[in-house]
Amino acid sequence: MIKLILADSCPLLRDGISALLKEDNNIKVTGEACNADELHVVLATTPADVVLLDLEIPDLQRVGALERLCRRFSQVKILAFSVLESERQVHQTLKSGVAGYILRNAGLEELRSAVQLVAAGTLYISSNVSLGLLQKATGTTTSLSLLQRAREAPLKELSRRELEVLHLISEGFTNAQIAEKLFASKRTIETHRQNLLEKTKTKNTAALVKHAVLYGLVN
Template identity: 30%
Template sequence: MTLRVLLVDDQPLIRVGFTAILRSQPDLEVVGEAGDGEDALRLAAETDPDVICMDVQMPRLDGVEATRRLVAGGTRAAVLILTTFDTDEALFAALTAGAAGFLLKSAGPEELIEAVRVLGRGDALLDPQVTRRVLQRMTAGAGAAPPPADAAPAAPAPADPLPAGPARGVGSGAGAGDGVGLTAREAEVLRAMARGLSNGEIARELFVGEATVKTHVSNVLLKTGARDRVHAVIWAFQRGMAG
C-alpha cells in the first residue's frame, strides 16, 4: 500500500529535502506541499493524505492550530509534528491539538521515513521518555492546557470495570467513545500504556501474546474515543485512571 503524504513547512528548502527523502521510497507518495497552515487545510481537503508532516511555527496559521482544525473537521490523516523545538510547551500543544506523532527536524532520513510509516499504519509515534514528560507535566498540573468546553467531565477512578465516556478534550476528534466501560484487563493495559510500555513489553509483563495486547489496545482506543495510544494515555490521566 502506498502512503499519501502532505508536507507543510514555510521553508522551501526543507520541503524540497523532505520530499526527496520520502519519494526515495516506493511505498511513500508526496501528494502536496504547503507553506503555512491555511494552505495545509486547503490541500488536505483536496488531496486526502494519509499522513501530514506539519511544521509548528509558520505564518498566517501555525501548525498547532492547523492540526486542531484538521482534527475538529474529522480528517482521517495522522499528523506528524516536525519541529526544531524540543520543548514541553510545543509537545503538549501538539498532542492536545490531536497530533499523532512528534519528531525533531534533526532526526535522520530513516527516522523520518519510519515515522511516516508508523503513523500511516495507524500507530502513534512518541518515545516512552517523551510520554513520561507529558504525563509528569499533567501530574504536576503546571501549565497544562485546559480541556475545551465540550470535553467530557473528569470522572473519578472507580473499581474495574471502568467507565469510559466521550473524550474530546485530547484531540480525539470525531468518533468519541460510546460510554461502554473498560474491562479490568483493558484498564490494566491502559495503565501499562501510561507507563510508556510498548505492546511487546505489556505482553511480557501480563504473560499474554502480543496479538492479545493489540486487541486490548484497540478496545481501549474505541471505548475512550482516543485517536491513538498517546491520546488514550492523556485521556486516562485527565480522569485519574492512569495510576
C-alpha cells in the same frame, strides 16, 4: 503506499524531504503547503494519509488552529514536526489531537518509521523526547496511556518466539548463534528475522533494534 503531504514554510526543506523520500517505495509525496490556510485547501482536494506538519508555519499560531485542523481532517494523521521539545510545546501539541511528534533533527530512517507508524494508527513520539518530559507534559495517567497505545500494537503482532528472537538480536547474536540457543534451524531464525522486519516496518537490524527499544520490547 502512504500518501504524504509536506507542510513547511521553507521550500528548500520541502524539496529536500521530497527528494529523499522518492527513494522510498512505501511513501509518496502527494502535495505541499507553505502555511496553514493553504494546507486546508490542499487537504480538501488532495488524497492524503499523513501530513508532516511544521508547527511554526504561518497561520498555525492562531488560537485553536491546530485543533481545528485535526478535527476537520480527522481521517488524516498529523505528524507534528518541530525543533522544540519543551513541556509546554509537547503538552499543547499532543492535546490538539496529532498522531505523532518528531523533532526536526531526526534522521531519515526515523522520519520514515514515524510516517509509517502514524499511518498504521500507532502514536509516534520522537526518541529524543524523554518519558520524564512526557509525563510532566501530559500528566502521568495520560502519558502512560499514550505509551500503552504505542506499545500495544507491536506486542499484539509479535509471537512469543519472535520476541525471543528479537531479544537475542538486540544483544548482538547472529542468526546461527540464535538458532543454537533456541534449538532451531538457521533458516527458521532467518524467517523470524524477516517477519520481525515486516511487522515492525523496519528495513534493517539497526532500525529494528531501535524500534524495539523505543517501544519497550527490549531493554
